[in-house]
Amino acid sequence: MTQKRDVVVIGGGVIGVCAAYYLQRAGRRVTLLEQGEIGSGSSHGNAGWIVPSHSVPLAEPGAILRGLRWMFNPKSPFYIKPRIDFDLFRWLLHFRAAANSRAVQRTVPVALELSRMSLALYEDLVAREELDCGFAKSGLLGIYRTSRGWEDALEQARLLSEFGIPSQILNAAEVVRMEPNARDDTTGGVFFEGDANVRPGAFVRELALRLYESGCEIRTNTEVLGFDVSSGRITSIRTSDEEYTVDTVVLAAGAWSPRVVKELGLRLPVQPAKGYSITFESPGEPLKQPLMLAEARIGATPFGQQLRLAGTLELSGINLNVRGRRVNAIREAMAEYLTYDISPREENVWVGMRPLSPDGLPLIGRVGNPSNLVVATGHSMTGMTQGPATGMLVSQIVLGKPTDIDIEPMSPLRFSGGAAHA
Ligand SMILES: Cc1cc2nc3c(=O)[nH]c(=O)nc-3n(C[C@H](O)[C@H](O)[C@H](O)COP(=O)(O)OP(=O)(O)OC[C@H]3O[C@@H](n4cnc5c(N)ncnc54)[C@H](O)[C@@H]3O)c2cc1C
Structure with a gap:
């Protein structure tokens, strides 16, 4: 047994690294435990978008029907592996409960507030720490091919404008003017000028390096295996390396989070949602945004x-x-929107698992029992976007300060009527 640690953060993805950063800046002594290398989870090969415009959750009216249609198409962007899995079944029930317009109206402003706070923190963080991570406020252009997709896009743009997210609606010719690599036979486009992007792996690595340089203890290749609990508090963490006695624990283990805390009797409704990316030399002039x-x-x-x-x-x-087949489908779909040719080339294929919450909002906050555990996971499709804001909120929760935004709607207890316990 080693000396007692102050705050131990579990997980070296964007959420864990940002939480460690703001805790350290607030004067806490932080130890970060990561089972692999920093950024080896979902925070490395993702698209790197920082997108307040993506505040409409996956669980929206129509999502279930669309999901069922896609299930039977091996090239579709969505798949559920048929299996007996009670956690998945419970998750789907929560998802169904959230897939209605009233719930969406409640969710969008919360996600938006978190993402906007994060974008402001990115600007501050990248400048303050001089992070070489390609942060750019280039906006995001959505391109549509079908009239159904286009109608949905206009509806979403309208909904977002009600919440103060402006967009430009473009016809096919305007899309090509904005993005010369776009095909000229699309239905149209929507441009969100307030969005930004970053090289995700570089951001997480660079920030972790700054943390290390300022005295944070970072233990990679250290897997958390279990906990010792006494009088309703986690007293120590058992790992593949050694046992750490602790004061406070932050769970930021992404898609693995439910597994990590299962032995504590906690049931977090977070499903691993696998995605792929392919990175290769641009087949023509690089995209403008x-x-x-x-x-x-x-x-x-x-x-x-x-x-x-x-x-x-x-x-x-x-x-x-x-x-x-799904990786090929990504490559083939590109040719439906862009004039790039898709002949085989050297490419880097990456797999990551998003921590998917049923209603699209992350789970941020204390769970009550154990009283010294703070959860920060379930960021779904927008973990890169919401990383810095989540880190800031976690530090405020640990310090017992008022949080910059209301975290109640993101409570980890919201799916179980107050108790996250099995
Ligand atoms: C294809 C794809 C594209 C995406 N594009 C975007 C995008 O453009 N914009 C956006 O905002 N989001 C995007 N996302 C989502 C985003 O990647 C995730 O929401 C985010 O990375 C989650 O971060 P995290 O820190 O919670 O999890 P992770 O990055 O997965 O980090 C969790 C870490 O915990 C570690 N860990 C797990 N178990 C243990 C243990 N027992 N002991 C110690 N360590 C452990 C893991 O090794 C891992 O490194 C995308 C995701 C995918 C898959």
């Missing part, structure tokens, strides 16, 4: 001369198996 190839649910982000395509959502449990 990140694009959403809308109906295909694919993100295309330029990183200098490189292009990254990211997409698909598979609910198939914790696994990093690559399904070749």
Whole structure:
């Protein structure tokens, strides 16, 4: 047994690293435990969008029907592996309960507030720490091919404008003017000028480096295996390396979070949602800004001369198996929106697991019992976007200060009527 740690953060993804950063800046002594390398979870090969415009959750009216249709198409952007899994079943029930317009009206402003706070913190953080991570406020252009997709897009743009997110509606010719690599036979586009992007792996690594330089204890290749609890508090954490006695614990283990705290009797409704990205040399002039190839649910982000395509959502449990057909579908879908040719080229295929919450809002806050555990997970499709704001909120919760925004709607206890326990 070693000396007692002050705050131990579990997970070295964008959420864990940002939480550690703001805790350390607030004067706490932080230890960060990561089972692999920093950023080896979902925070590395993602599309890198920082997108307040993505505040409409996956659980919206129509999502269930669309999901069922996609289930039977091997090239679709969505898949649920059929299996007997009670956690998945419970998660789907929560999802169904959230997929209605009243719930969406409640969710959007909360997600928006968190994402806007985060974007402001990104600007401050990148400048203050001189992070070399390609942060740019280039906006996001959504491109649509079908009249149905286009109608949905206009409806979403209208909803977002009610919440103060402006957008420009473009016809096909205007889309090509804004993005010369776009095909000229699309239905139209929506441009969100307030969005930004970052090289996700570089952001997380650079911030972790600054943390290390300022005295944070970072233990990689250290897997958390369990906890010792006494009088309703976690007293120590058992790991693959050693046992750490602790004062406060922050759970930021992404899609693994429910598994990590299962032995505490906590049931967090977070499902691993696998996605892929392919990164390769841009097949032509680099894109002018990140694009959403809308109906295909694919993100295309330029990183200098490189292009990254990211997409698909598979609910198939914790696994990093690559399904070749879905990766091919991403590549083929690109050609429906862009004039780039798709002949085989050297590429880097990446798999990540989003921590998917049923209603699209993250789970941030204390769970009551154990009283010294703070949860920060379930960021779904917008963990990169919401990382810095989540980190700031976690530090305020740990310090017992008022939080900058109301965290009640993000309570980890909201799905179980107050108790997250099994
Ligand atoms: C294809 C794809 C594209 C995406 N694009 C975007 C985007 O453009 N914008 C956006 O905002 N979001 C995007 N996301 C979502 C975003 O990647 C996630 O929401 C975010 O990375 C979650 O961060 P995290 O820190 O919670 O989890 P992770 O990054 O997964 O970090 C959790 C860490 O915990 C560690 N860990 C797990 N168990 C243990 C243990 N027992 N002991 C110690 N360590 C442990 C893991 O190794 C991991 O490193 C995308 C996701 C995917 C898959």
